[in-house]
Amino acid sequence: MIPGPTNVHLKALEAMQRPLTDHRGPKFEELYAELLENLKYFFQTRKWDVIPFTASGTGAVECIISNAINPGDKVLVPLYGNFTNRIKEIVEIYYGKVVTIKIPEREAVTASQIEEVLKNEKVKMIFVVFNETSTGVKVRDLREIAKIAHDHGALIAVDAVSGLGGDDLPVEDWDIDLCASASQKCLAAPPGICMVSVSDRAWEVINSMKARSYYFDLKLYKRFFVERRQTPFTPAIPIFYAVNEALKVLREEGIENRIRRHKVCAEAFYAAMEAIGLSCYAKKEFRSNTTIAVEVPRSLKDSDIRRIMREKYGVHIAGGMADLRGKIIRIGSMGMVNRRIVMRTINALECTLKELGWNLRVGSGVEAALEVFSKYSGVQLL
Numbered sequence: 001m002i003p004g005p006t007n008v009h010l011k012a013l014e015a016m017q018r019p020l021t022d023h024r025g026p027k028f029e030e031l032y033a034e035l036l037e038n039l040k041y042f043f044q045t046r047k048w049d050v051i052p053f054t055a056s057g058t059g060a061v062e063c064i065i066s067n068a069i070n071p072g073d074k075v076l077v078p079l080y081g082n083f084t085n086r087i088k089e090i091v092e093i094y095y096g097k098v099v100t101i102k103i104p105e106r107e108a109v110t111a112s113q114i115e116e117v118l119k120n121e122k123v124k125m126i127f128v129v130f131n132e133t134s135t136g137v138k139v140r141d142l143r144e145i146a147k148i149a150h151d152h153g154a155l156i157a158v159d160a161v162s163g164l165g166g167d168d169l170p171v172e173d174w175d176i177d178l179c180a181s182a183s184q185k186c187l188a189a190p191p192g193i194c195m196v197s198v199s200d201r202a203w204e205v206i207n208s209m210k211a212r213s214y215y216f217d218l219k220l221y222k223r224f225f226v227e228r229r230q231t232p233f234t235p236a237i238p239i240f241y242a243v244n245e246a247l248k249v250l251r252e253e254g255i256e257n258r259i260r261r262h263k264v265c266a267e268a269f270y271a272a273m274e275a276i277g278l279s280c281y282a283k284k285e286f287r288s289n290t291t292i293a294v295e296v297p298r299s300l301k302d303s304d305i306r307r308i309m310r311e312k313y314g315v316h317i318a319g320g321m322a323d324l325r326g327k328i329i330r331i332g333s334m335g336m337v338n339r340r341i342v343m344r345t346i347n348a349l350e351c352t353l354k355e356l357g358w359n360l361r362v363g364s365g366v367e368a369a370l371e372v373f374s375k376y377s378g379v380q381l382l
């Protein structure tokens with residue numbers, strides 16, 4: 001129950017045991033073509049390319065910057081957590097000029113904040129983190145932000161590593177030019193593959209540029225696929241099998257149900273936290289669908305909570321990152337998340353808090369979650 005890597009579907013795990021095929025042969029070519037089609041479903045696009053790389057999520061973020069940003073290009077990067085900070089650092093490594101907005105704590109960027117900055121700044125790209133995993137906030141008005149970007153002649157790029165598949169983000173419908181995601185979060189596959197979707201508008205920019213990364217050269221990957229149905233470099237073939245299997249599982253469930261399932265499970269977690277008497281870190285209107293960030297009561301230590309949950313109840317949750325280390329705990333509600341493991345996690349947390357002397361009635365959180373689940377009988381919860 002950490003915010004990735006998440007529990008992996010058995011079919012995806014089993015797929016990794018298949019005999020290894022070579023990446024220059026027909027079996028791989030077939031797998032790769034199928035994978036690319038299935039990835040389009042994950043990103044909810046029919047027309048646009050989605051290109052996978054053998055790398056973790058950061059690779060996809062770096063890929064976007066290295067393919068679309070020249071030295072001196074301005075990129076607007078609103079700052080509201082660790083992963084937004086990383087984007088700023090990557091843009092700077094590629095000699096881009098970062099324009100920032102510091103967003104108040106416990107919030108994510110809004111369309112009006114972006115609009116305000118663009119009154120005085122011309123930027124080539126706006127790069128936002130859809131779901132900021134370090135603070136448990138999500139951007140609510142991404143579609144509007146994309147429109148504002150385009151009205152100002154800028155590209156919109158999104159880090160959706162911990163949000164895609166767990167919250168609404170149809171990239172083509174919302175006109176998101178470049179979107180980064182990864183295998184190990186809401187897709188419920190093992191870590192090792194990241195992906196980038198590319199709009200026609202983004203291709204125009206990329207095609208007019210010299211690639212600035214050897215490994216993450218989008219044009220090269222596109223050419224290799226069109227000409228040979230292969231990748232330029234040796235891919236992590238067992239993970240390609242696993243991700244393709246996880247995508248088939250996603251197709252069977254349906255992306256709409258998967259997103260609704262994440263919403264219901266998140267709502268159950270939030271209701272339980274309130275019933276237990278814990279405060280969520282994110283302001284209510286910015287709360288994430290996939291990462292439940294909860295403040296640690298002053299009288300308790302996050303390391304004790306996590307240790308007891310892990311050792312006595314077999315439930316692993318995460319602590320805070322950077323400035324929030326020791327101040328919050330984070331529960332990943334992603335991927336295969338379902339009623340059974342939500343209930344188990346809440347119960348483990350209740351029992352742990354009781355043991356640590358927190359004043360609560362064990363069962364109050366479970367009851368609150370049960371009430372939420374009973375409201376959504378139409379959603380398949382696995």
Ligand SMILES: Cc1ncc(COP(=O)(O)O)c(C=O)c1O
Binds near residue numbers: 058083131133159
């Ligand atoms: C929003 C976000 N972006 C980027 C990353 C980095 O992904 P990775 O660790 O797979 O490189 C993460 C990882 O948790 C993330 O949550």
